[in-house]
Amino acid sequence: xxxxxxxxxxxxxxARRGPSGEPNAPNQIGGTSVTPGRPRSLAGDAWRDLRRxxxxxxxxxxxxxxxxxxAVPALFTTADPADCLLSRQHAGPSGGAIFGYDFQGCNxxxxxxxxxxxxxxxxxxxxxxxxxxALTVGMLAGYFGRWIDAxxxxxxxxxxGIPLLLAAIVLLKRVASDSATIRIAAVxxxxxxxxxxxxxxxxxxxxxxxxxxxxxxxxxxxxxSNSRIMWxxxxxxxxxxxxxxxxxxxxSFIAAEATLSFLGIGLKEPTISWGIDINNGRVHMRESxxxxxxxxxxxxxxxxxxxxxxxxxxxAFDPKLR
Amino acid sequence: xRGNRPTRGSExxxxxxxxxxxxxxxxxxxxxxxxxxxxxxxxxxxRTGEGVAKVINGVxxxxxxxxxxxxxxxxxxxxxxxxxxxxxxxxxxxxVIRSGQIRYQGxxxxxxxxxxxxxxxxxxxxxxxxxxxxxxxxxxxxxWQIGETLRQRAGxxxxxxxxxxxxxxxxxxxxxxxxxxxxxxxQFSGGxxxxxxxxxxxxxxxxVLIADEPTTALDxxxxxxxMDLLSDLRRDLRMAMILITHDLGVVAGVADRIAVxxxxxxxEHADVRSLYKTPAHPYTKGLLExxxxxxxxxxxxxxxRGLPPNLMRIPSGCPFHPRCPYxxxxxxxxxxxxxxxxxxxxxxxxxxxxxxxxxxx
Amino acid sequence: xxxxILRRLLQMVLAFFGTTLIVYALMFAGQGDPIQALAGExxxxxxxxxxLTEKFHLDRTGIDGFFYRYFDYIRNLLQGDLxxxxxxxxxGDILAAAWPVTIKLALIAMAVTVLVGxxxxxxxxVRRASIFDNSTxxxxxxxxxxxxxxxxxxxxxxxxxxxxxxPPTAGADPDFYSLLLPGIVxxxxxxxTALRLTRTAVAENLRADYVRTARSKGLVKRRIVxxxxxxxxxxxxxxxxGVELGNLMGGAIITEGVFNIPGVGFNLFRAIRTEDGPLVVxxxxxxxxxxxxxxxxxxxxxxxxxxxxxxx
Numbered sequence: 001x002x003x004x005x006x007x008x009x010x011x012x013x014x015a016r017r018g019p020s021g022e023p024n025a026p027n028q029i030g031g032t033s034v035t036p037g038r039p040r041s042l043a044g045d046a047w048r049d050l051r052r053x054x055x056x057x058x059x060x061x062x063x064x065x066x067x068x069x070x071a072v073p074a075l076f077t078t079a080d081p082a083d084c085l086l087s088r089q090h091a092g093p094s095g096g097a098i099f100g101y102d103f104q105g106c107n108x109x110x111x112x113x114x115x116x117x118x119x120x121x122x123x124x125x126x127x128x129x130x131x132x133x134a135l136t137v138g139m140l141a142g143y144f145g146r147w148i149d150a151x152x153x154x155x156x157x158x159x160x161g162i163p164l165l166l167a168a169i170v171l172l173k174r175v176a177s178d179s180a181t182i183r184i185a186a187v188x189x190x191x192x193x194x195x196x197x198x199x200x201x202x203x204x205x206x207x208x209x210x211x212x213x214x215x216x217x218x219x220x221x222x223x224x225s226n227s228r229i230m231w232x233x234x235x236x237x238x239x240x241x242x243x244x245x246x247x248x249x250x251x252s253f254i255a256a257e258a259t260l261s262f263l264g265i266g267l268k269e270p271t272i273s274w275g276i277d278i279n280n281g282r283v284h285m286r287e288s289x290x291x292x293x294x295x296x297x298x299x300x301x302x303x304x305x306x307x308x309x310x311x312x313x314x315x316a317f318d319p320k321l322r
Numbered sequence: 323x324r325g326n327r328p329t330r331g332s333e334x335x336x337x338x339x340x341x342x343x344x345x346x347x348x349x350x351x352x353x354x355x356x357x358x359x360x361x362x363x364x365x366x367x368x369r370t371g372e373g374v375a376k377v378i379n380g381v382x383x384x385x386x387x388x389x390x391x392x393x394x395x396x397x398x399x400x401x402x403x404x405x406x407x408x409x410x411x412x413x414x415x416x417x418v419i420r421s422g423q424i425r426y427q428g429x430x431x432x433x434x435x436x437x438x439x440x441x442x443x444x445x446x447x448x449x450x451x452x453x454x455x456x457x458x459x460x461x462x463x464x465x466w467q468i469g470e471t472l473r474q475r476a477g478x479x480x481x482x483x484x485x486x487x488x489x490x491x492x493x494x495x496x497x498x499x500x501x502x503x504x505x506x507x508x509q510f511s512g513g514x515x516x517x518x519x520x521x522x523x524x525x526x527x528x529x530v531l532i533a534d535e536p537t538t539a540l541d542x543x544x545x546x547x548x549m550d551l552l553s554d555l556r557r558d559l560r561m562a563m564i565l566i567t568h569d570l571g572v573v574a575g576v577a578d579r580i581a582v583x584x585x586x587x588x589x590e591h592a593d594v595r596s597l598y599k600t601p602a603h604p605y606t607k608g609l610l611e612x613x614x615x616x617x618x619x620x621x622x623x624x625x626x627r628g629l630p631p632n633l634m635r636i637p638s639g640c641p642f643h644p645r646c647p648y649x650x651x652x653x654x655x656x657x658x659x660x661x662x663x664x665x666x667x668x669x670x671x672x673x674x675x676x677x678x679x680x681x682x683x
Numbered sequence: 684x685x686x687x688i689l690r691r692l693l694q695m696v697l698a699f700f701g702t703t704l705i706v707y708a709l710m711f712a713g714q715g716d717p718i719q720a721l722a723g724e725x726x727x728x729x730x731x732x733x734x735l736t737e738k739f740h741l742d743r744t745g746i747d748g749f750f751y752r753y754f755d756y757i758r759n760l761l762q763g764d765l766x767x768x769x770x771x772x773x774x775g776d777i778l779a780a781a782w783p784v785t786i787k788l789a790l791i792a793m794a795v796t797v798l799v800g801x802x803x804x805x806x807x808x809v810r811r812a813s814i815f816d817n818s819t820x821x822x823x824x825x826x827x828x829x830x831x832x833x834x835x836x837x838x839x840x841x842x843x844x845x846x847x848x849x850p851p852t853a854g855a856d857p858d859f860y861s862l863l864l865p866g867i868v869x870x871x872x873x874x875x876t877a878l879r880l881t882r883t884a885v886a887e888n889l890r891a892d893y894v895r896t897a898r899s900k901g902l903v904k905r906r907i908v909x910x911x912x913x914x915x916x917x918x919x920x921x922x923x924x925g926v927e928l929g930n931l932m933g934g935a936i937i938t939e940g941v942f943n944i945p946g947v948g949f950n951l952f953r954a955i956r957t958e959d960g961p962l963v964v965x966x967x968x969x970x971x972x973x974x975x976x977x978x979x980x981x982x983x984x985x986x987x988x989x990x991x992x993x994x995x
Contacts, residue, residue: 145975170709255830260782262832263955289840296833304828345859411898443901456892463913471900
């Protein structure tokens with residue numbers, strides 16, 4: 001249905017532990033004895049693993065470039081994306097317009113550069129909001145368990161069962177305003193409200209794991225309050241996995257925003273969005289394909305960068321998945 | 323040998339030489355004059371990202387027709403890996419068979435092609451595993467799984483395989499066998515599942531049955547029933563059996579001989595009676611002393627101090643020396659030979675005689 | 684088994700009411716002028732206003748009125764009466780014409796997914812960490828990350844317009860050939876996911892204890908992988924494919940829109956563009972029901988495949 005759900009679905013729902021038989025697990029054989037040697041932290045191992053991966057470096061570089069593009073587009077182009085002249089319709093490349101002009105006579109390259117802002121803004125803020133919802137729900141469900149967990153888990157199931165694109169269409173149809181700020185806020189809100197479930201599940205399970213740790217029981221016996229245990233002891237443990245999932249989600253949110261704008265229910269002109277430009281370019285592809293190709297490439301690379309980055313970090317932290 | 327302190331590199335070699343020098347003691351004769359099944363100086367490593375674990379370091383044992391050999395050791399001692407090497411079902415990688423022979427009826431299985439080895443599995447040598455729940459395929463009925471062996475290997479028709487599967491299930495004393503044919507593994511109790519596993523292993527009338535911790539996952543009462551069943555079946559069907567276990571109590575009534583493994587070596591090898599009565603290796607002695615006994619009132623139960631060795635860094639000399647109460651300088655420096663103690667007994671301890679005669683401890 | 688299906692059926696009925704209530708509430712609750720909301724920015728004629736007021740019982744107010752309208756909407760939905768679109772056509776008729784096309788497209792996409800995705804997934808799982816495995820992993824990651832709004836127009840441009848290997852658009856009564864390219868585009872996402880799922884499941888099951896048992900029975904490797912491992916590995920894959928079939932039917936909005944395929948998604952695409960509120964509501968409602976039914980079918984299928992679930 002949407003890229004958003006499929007990426008989440010590509011995680012194996014039946015992730016089981018590896019071999020249990022003694023002969024298949026040589027590390028288990030030596031595992032019982034105390035190994036004298038340098039202490040190795042999980043994060044340290046993960047970093048060592050990451051450093052050797054070209055995918056990690058390529059995607060990090062892409063993320064940096066696109067972030068810079070969103071923050072200071074003038075670094076990448078001096079042209080004004082709003083400067084459109086119908087007389088330049090589908091004109092070829094020239095001076096400041098390395099990819100020529102589109103159907104409206106706007107600078108294709110400049111529009112693509114300026115399109116990064118809306119995409120990244122929506123992606124980052126949706127991910128942030130998603131993170132807040134997911135941390136709250138996941139923490140409550142995982143920490144308190146019992147009926148709170150039962151109720152919240154059911155809610156997660158239901159929201160997870162709602163087809164994202166359809167629900168987003170229904171919700172966004174209700175936003176009549178054409179104000180750029182309101183539309184951006186609406187898209188962020190809709191994506192976060194529909195997209196927090198996967199992260200919440202991840203947080204919930206890491207909270208449950210952290211809760212079982214000895215030092216948490218110790219803190220509880222020493223009389224620490226629930227809120228202190230949650231903030232000081234459990235939250236730090238859930239952040240790493242949550243951030244990994246959110247990095248991937250950020251990419252998916254960018255794709256979802258572009259899809260909604262493409263359909264005409266997300267962001268609207270005059271906001272510059274890759275989704276809108278892809279749709280315009282598509283309509284006129286027979287006359288000139290560049291106005292379709294350029295924003296498509298920008299969008300695809302950006303989404304790919306975030307998803308690959310998240311994927312690489314997750315692999316590094318959880319080598320068992322490979 | 324004194325002063326010839328083995329380095330890490332030469333250690334395996336030294337052990338190999340010393341162990342292969344020991345001739346297996348003659349036992350009941352088999353047609354070819356050799357043993358039915360014989361493992362000779364087997365070396366197996368596991369190669370992982372973290373390093374090389376030397377899991378089997380020169381294991382030799384043999385099995386004659388109709389007898390039961392118990393292989394005893396804690397987890398990680400290499401007893402299961404040896405069995406899987408015999409079956410040819412080691413996962414390679416990570417496992418690598420470095421050297422050695424596994425002779426069945428005089429032929430070296432390790433020199434055979436995968437196809438030849440496949441033919442041996444099930445028909446000549448069969449194996450049952452510790453956890454029947456995970457060892458059986460969860461998505462097929464048990465009757466189908468027993469019948470599969472018959473259909474695929476013995477070329478039986480569906481109907482014949484079905485009838486034979488019922489017979490086999492009756493043979494292992496599963497009540498109402500015919501009606502349980504269509505049930506799935508998770509619908510059986512632990513003991514019944516292990517019986518299904520046994521029925522499956524017996525399908526092709528193997529001459530050797532390897533039972534890898536067959537009772538470990540079971541309740542104590544059920545353990546006895548399964549051991550009795552295995553023992554009866556072995557006798558009735560005239561099979562030879564290798565019983566792999568970490569539980570000395572399981573072995574007593576069933577086995578003829580015992581091989582005790584530690585850190586991928588056989589440290590002591592003896593008939594059951596002598597081993598229980600006069601253990602000749604400190605490790606065996608430690609194991610025996612750690613069994614709770616009804617006639618030892620008010621005494622503290624002793625344990626073996628320390629932990630099993632890290633197989634990536636096996637201690638120099640005798641691998642048991644860091645935990646051994648008899649330890650001397652020679653134990654740190656020199657890998658002990660298999661000392662032949664008579665009556666087919668061997669012990670890989672520099673002080674085997676002393677340990678055997680030291681009943682006070 | 685029957686009890687399992689009955690229980691699932693009951694759960695589905697609950698989920699049906701829950702989901703439709705949410706959808707309905709999202710669409711209508713607390714609006715200033717619900718009619719204008721339905722019509723978006725289009726001017727509404729008096730005749731349309733009268734029709735919509737009657738159709739949705741907008742003259743009744745408050746919570747009571749909301750639930751009255753909701754149950755009225757459910758009753759109509761169940762009777763197959765979806766009302767009229769703003770263009771005056773019966774929504775039921777529009778959908779009746781659109782469904783066969785959408786189903787055809789979804790089946791093509793599914794066939795591509797199963798043939799390519801599952802086969803390659805098994806190969807990658809068996810040869811884990813090989814070149815084939817690593818390149819499929821990277822390739823599927825790319826496919827998963829590239830949004831359909833990029834993939835569909837570019838495939839259309841390159842394969843349809845530029846190289847003319849496929850018809851670039853489908854048109855009114857599409858044949859198999861003209862649906863093939865959209866089917867591949869639509870299926871590519873599910874293909875990538877199915878491939879990854881299959882790969883993980885196969886790789887994991889190959890290490891399972893029962894594989895060791897099968898080997899010790901002296902079975903040939905082909906049979907161990909093809910029967911024992913595959914049967915267990917396909918459980919999550921089939922589950923995914925079932926959900927995905929529901930998704931493919933409702934989720935072809937972009938693909939059908941881009942390739943001009945007159946299916947359900949295309950009609951929704953057009954309804955959104957033309958701001959035809961009643962048509963959007965009608966199609967979304969039907970799609971939600973399809974989605975729920977697909978989930979039920981998946982659950983039952985799951986139980987058929989995995990005996991451990993069946994007897995819970």
